[in-house]
Amino acid sequence: MVNEIKKRTIAILGSTGSIGTQTLQVVEEHPDKFEVYAITANTRVNELIQQARKFMPEAVVIADESKYQQLKEALADLPIKVYGGYESICQIVESKPIDIVVTAMVGFSGLRPTINAIKAGKAIALANKETMVVAGEMINALAIEHRTPILPVDSEHSAIFQCLAGEMQNKVEKLILTASGGPFRTFTKEQLEHVTRQQALKHPNWSMGAKITIDSASMMNKGFEVMEAKWLFGVGAEDIEVVVHPQSVIHSMVQFADGAIKAQLGTPDMRLPIMYALTYPTRLTSSFERIDWNTLKELTFEKPNLELFPNLRHAYTALAEGGNIPCVVNAANEICVAAFLEERIKFTDMPKLIERAMEKATYILKPTLEDYLETDKEIREMVTTWI
Numbered sequence: 264m265v266n267e268i269k270k271r272t273i274a275i276l277g278s279t280g281s282i283g284t285q286t287l288q289v290v291e292e293h294p295d296k297f298e299v300y301a302i303t304a305n306t307r308v309n310e311l312i313q314q315a316r317k318f319m320p321e322a323v324v325i326a327d328e329s330k331y332q333q334l335k336e337a338l339a340d341l342p343i344k345v346y347g348g349y350e351s352i353c354q355i356v357e358s359k360p361i362d363i364v365v366t367a368m369v370g371f372s373g374l375r376p377t378i379n380a381i382k383a384g385k386a387i388a389l390a391n392k393e394t395m396v397v398a399g400e401m402i403n404a405l406a407i408e409h410r411t412p413i414l415p416v417d418s419e420h421s422a423i424f425q426c427l428a429g430e431m432q433n434k435v436e437k438l439i440l441t442a443s444g445g446p447f448r449t450f451t452k453e454q455l456e457h458v459t460r461q462q463a464l465k466h467p468n469w470s471m472g473a474k475i476t477i478d479s480a481s482m483m484n485k486g487f488e489v490m491e492a493k494w495l496f497g498v499g500a501e502d503i504e505v506v507v508h509p510q511s512v513i514h515s516m517v518q519f520a521d522g523a524i525k526a527q528l529g530t531p532d533m534r535l536p537i538m539y540a541l542t543y544p545t546r547l548t549s550s551f552e553r554i555d556w557n558t559l560k561e562l563t564f565e566k567p568n569l570e571l572f573p574n575l576r577h578a579y580t581a582l583a584e585g586g587n588i589p590c591v592v593n594a595a596n597e598i599c600v601a602a603f604l605e606e607r608i609k610f611t612d613m614p615k616l617i618e619r620a621m622e623k624a625t626y627i628l629k630p631t632l633e634d635y636l637e638t639d640k641e642i643r644e645m646v647t648t649w650i
């Protein structure tokens with residue numbers, strides 16, 4: 264039988280964000296394949312109400328407790344359980360009927376719910392890469408202990424995951440992560456000094472949330488993806504190469520010991536990797552746009568410019584230093600991105616502040632969860648005082 268999967272019950276953390284809404288589009292396209300058990304949002308209560316009325320989940324959570332009353336009243340006529348507060352998100356993922364948790368919230372906030380979901384034996388459709396950036400080693404150990412898969416949603420990692428299908432016995436020589444290079448790829452150092460928030464929010468190929476769009480423009484996103492790839496696929500940082508590929512058609516590649524390279528190609532549509540993570544190893548039929556080989560003229564490649572985008576270098580340094588340093592980079596970056604979006608710092612200040620945070624941080628070789636929470640808090644406070 265082709266395209267048959269057992270119905271999967273899912274929870275979507277961050278359902279009103281870019282990945283969350285696209286996950287719900289996948290559910291809409293295959294209503295017989297998925298049951299939405301829970302949806303959660305940070306602050307966008309109106310969108311959450313609309314989603315709840317449409318998809319009728321068992322439970323809805325809003326992290327922002329000041330919006331809880333509004334949510335509860337708006338859904339009072341429906342048999343939906345309504346909760347408020349971040350702790351409720353950490354708890355809802357443990358609910359028995361859930362098979363897969365889609366972690367699509369922004370930043371460090373994804374860590375604790377993901378840990379709880381793994382401990383409860385849920386499969387993770389990982390869209391929150393910061394979880395792996397901050398605590399990849401710990402997450403891997405937990406996933407092995409609780410025998411639960413971590414399925415990548417990030418397009419590059421989904422591509423690698425797809426290239427690895429059927430290759431488990433074969434030695435991987437190198438992972439090749441492609442990067443669009445972002446909107447400032449061809450800028451000079453001088454031009455980069457003066458880029459605005461609006462310019463940085465315009466990604467050439469992908470439509471995404473604000474935080475990841477800024478991360479893409481600064482190459483921090485690619486640095487995080489190198490870290491994510493290391494932990495997801497067990498490959499050393501020295502065997503992960505970043506290649507700038509401005510068309511974003513090749514989503515990433517795997518080079519094997521015999522020199523053969525497999526690539527996964529597609530249109531830049533996140534619904535494809537979302538659907539693959541939710542239905543792995545089965546591929547469902549989709550109505551999404553196909554590549555048109557008559558209009559696709561060329562695929563080009565170039566080296567990433569580490570002079571212009573030091574964040575990518577910072578990521579490799581953080582991986583080499585290990586311990587809590589990736590957590591430091593993530594915390595500093597979250598503060599920098601927020602400050603840049605509020606137009607309080609320049610685009611080129613971000614990598615400088617991140618580097619300073621890496622120098623000033625107290626190094627912890629084998630961090631516990633408490634150490635990560637403490638490092639995150641300390642670095643946020645420290646970088647805030649510099650801004």
Ligand code: MN
Binds near residue numbers: 417418419488
């Ligand atoms: Mn990506």
